[in-house]
Amino acid sequence: MATQKTIPIVVGVTGHRNIRSEDRDALYGAVVRTLSELQSRCPHSELLMLNALAEGADQLCAEAAEALSIPLVAALPMEQAEYERDFSGDSKQALYRYCDSARECFVVPAIEQTPPSPDRDFAYRQAGVYAATHAHVLLALWDGKPLPEKTCGTAETVRFALEQAYDPKGSIPLSGCPVLHIMTPREASEPQEAGTVRFLGDRSAFDEILQRTDEFNRLAVGAPSSSSPLLPQDREPDAKLDRMEALYAEADALSIRFATQYRRILAALAVISTVITVAFLLYDEADLHWMILLCGLMLLAAWLVQRRGSRIACHRRYLEYRTLAESLRVQAFLRYAGSRIRVADILPWSELEDAAWIAAALRIIPICGKPYGAHSVRKPWVEDQIAYHLRAGRKSERARAGSERIVGIALFVSIALYLLVLLFELVWGDLLPASLRIANADLYRMLSKLLLGGISAATLFISNYYGRLSLSRAASDHRKMAQFYTAILSRIDRSGETEDLLLLLAREELIENGNWCSYRRDNAADFNL
Numbered sequence: 057m058a059t060q061k062t063i064p065i066v067v068g069v070t071g072h073r074n075i076r077s078e079d080r081d082a083l084y085g086a087v088v089r090t091l092s093e094l095q096s097r098c099p100h101s102e103l104l105m106l107n108a109l110a111e112g113a114d115q116l117c118a119e120a121a122e123a124l125s126i127p128l129v130a131a132l133p134m135e136q137a138e139y140e141r142d143f144s145g146d147s148k149q150a151l152y153r154y155c156d157s158a159r160e161c162f163v164v165p166a167i168e169q170t171p172p173s174p175d176r177d178f179a180y181r182q183a184g185v186y187a188a189t190h191a192h193v194l195l196a197l198w199d200g201k202p203l204p205e206k207t208c209g210t211a212e213t214v215r216f217a218l219e220q221a222y223d224p225k226g227s228i229p230l231s232g233c234p235v236l237h238i239m240t241p242r243e244a245s246e247p248q249e250a251g252t253v254r255f256l257g258d259r260s261a262f263d264e265i266l267q268r269t270d271e272f273n274r275l276a277v278g279a280p281s282s283s284s285p286l287l288p289q290d291r292e293p294d295a296k297l298d299r300m301e302a303l304y305a306e307a308d309a310l311s312i313r314f315a316t317q318y319r320r321i322l323a324a325l326a327v328i329s330t331v332i333t334v335a336f337l338l339y340d341e342a343d344l345h346w347m348i349l350l351c352g353l354m355l356l357a358a359w360l361v362q363r364r365g366s367r368i369a370c371h372r373r374y375l376e377y378r379t380l381a382e383s384l385r386v387q388a389f390l391r392y393a394g395s396r397i398r399v400a401d402i403l404p405w406s407e408l409e410d411a412a413w414i415a416a417a418l419r420i421i422p423i424c425g426k427p428y429g430a431h432s433v434r435k436p437w438v439e440d441q442i443a444y445h446l447r448a449g450r451k452s453e454r455a456r457a458g459s460e461r462i463v464g465i466a467l468f469v470s471i472a473l474y475l476l477v478l479l480f481e482l483v484w485g486d487l488l489p490a491s492l493r494i495a496n497a498d499l500y501r502m503l504s505k506l507l508l509g510g511i512s513a514a515t516l517f518i519s520n521y522y523g524r525l526s527l528s529r530a531a532s533d534h535r536k537m538a539q540f541y542t543a544i545l546s547r548i549d550r551s552g553e554t555e556d557l558l559l560l561l562a563r564e565e566l567i568e569n570g571n572w573c574s575y576r577r578d579n580a581a582d583f584n585l
Contacts, residue, residue: 068191071113184213394430449534
């Protein structure tokens with residue numbers, strides 16, 4: 057599997073250290089079944105396990121992941137040498153082994169404000185927050201009993217996931233993480249049945265996230281990509297940036313592919329609608345009765361075209377993959393600039409609601425330690441965006457002007473033809489008592505109706521086709537964004553590339569893309585055209 061181009065399904069882990077020996081087999085079996093079900097539901101996606109490797113539930117889950125060949129990402133609460141003080145015997149040896157075999161092993165950054173004298177509980181709490189905020193789903197081996205707030209236990213980690221019940225240093229998160237709760241009694245607790253699984257959170261939303269993520273991965277593997285690199289190619293190696301660029305290129309290519317299909321379907325429906333109108337006019341006015349068959353064929357063609365559009369979901373995929381591409385591009389620039397701002401935390405609410413799978417993907421893609429240094433994004437982000445929006449704005453303006461010319465010409469021809477018909481009726485028709493009479497007047501009248509009806513239909517459908525493309529709005533948006541980036545360039549010259557400026561850049565770009573998706577979302581290709 058080409059994992060560089062796909063979005064992994066990340067399973068976070070939290071759980072009790074104290075597992076009753078008689079429950080271990082039941083718990084291990086429940087974890088294996090749960091992970092196996094996720095694998096079978098997402099055949100085109102790689103599963104990753106995000107695990108702090110603490111004694112007890114964490115190491116049991118790591119063992120299950122190893123048995124299923126699920127790669128491990130070790131997110132430790134503190135440096136390994138310090139962390140080892142909490143282990144002994146077999147559990148310490150297991151820690152060494154899992155850290156050595158993990159795909160990644162790092163100390164989680166503090167997500168909440170660090171107190172003056174952070175203790176071990178604070179470090180464990182940050183590990184819990186990290187697992188709850190960097191996963192698609194949290195696997196919780198827990199007895200189901202709540203604990204007081206501001207603790208660092210399993211119950212609190214479940215609250216982090218479901219309620220975002222923590223105090224981040226940066227943006228306030230608005231989207232949570234569902235929980236797969238595996239009943240795990242404690243050693244000294246009353247008898248309980250171990251290993252039963254229940255889902256906590258929005259099940260339908262989670263199912264859609266898995267389905268849409270796996271759909272993207274299926275389409276992404278093997279798909280050609282021609283996007284130019286986002287960042288300088290002579291930068292130091294950074295596997296996370298490489299992954300973000302690869303995913304951006306894939307999402308960008310897929311968005312372009314489905315945009316092309318969307319426009320073809322839009323054009324096909326416009327042509328079919330025009331042909332139906334003209335054919336019906338010929339049937340009604342010229343007594344060409346066989347034209348009713350053509351109307352039927354065109355209606356069938358319209359149904360097939362619209363059905364194909366629905367089946368390949370080109371409009372939805374076009375917009376979602378564009379949102380994913382733009383969000384990944386922003387995240388890559390933020391990491392390149394040395395910022396730890398997460399795009400998932402600053403996505404507009406409309407995007408969180410309309411494409412939850414994208415927000416989930418953006419939560420897990422930056423899993424890693426801190427960025428490799430800070431680099432200037434003046435050229436790759438700001439200056440290149442000015443050039444892009446100026447170029448795209450001119451293209452949209454030319455397309456808008458061209459569509460207006462076409463509609464204007466059609467309107468002029470319609471008016472000219474109307475005047476000719478009016479003149480015909482005044483001179484040779486029945487409008488005036490003294491009108492002249494000519495042979496075949498009804499034939500000429502029928503031909504004029506056909507011409508007027510055909511041109512009017514073509515004008516209507518051409519204007520509707522270009523209207524669905526929102527060319528005027530697109531040209532205006534490109535002009536505004538070019539002005540915005542020009543203002544940012546002046547601010548960089550005055551104050552430098554500060555964290556506040558990077559946050560402003562990221563927010564405005566995400567809002568602009570959200571607005572673009574909002575008005576594009578209403579322009580699906582359908583026969584209402």
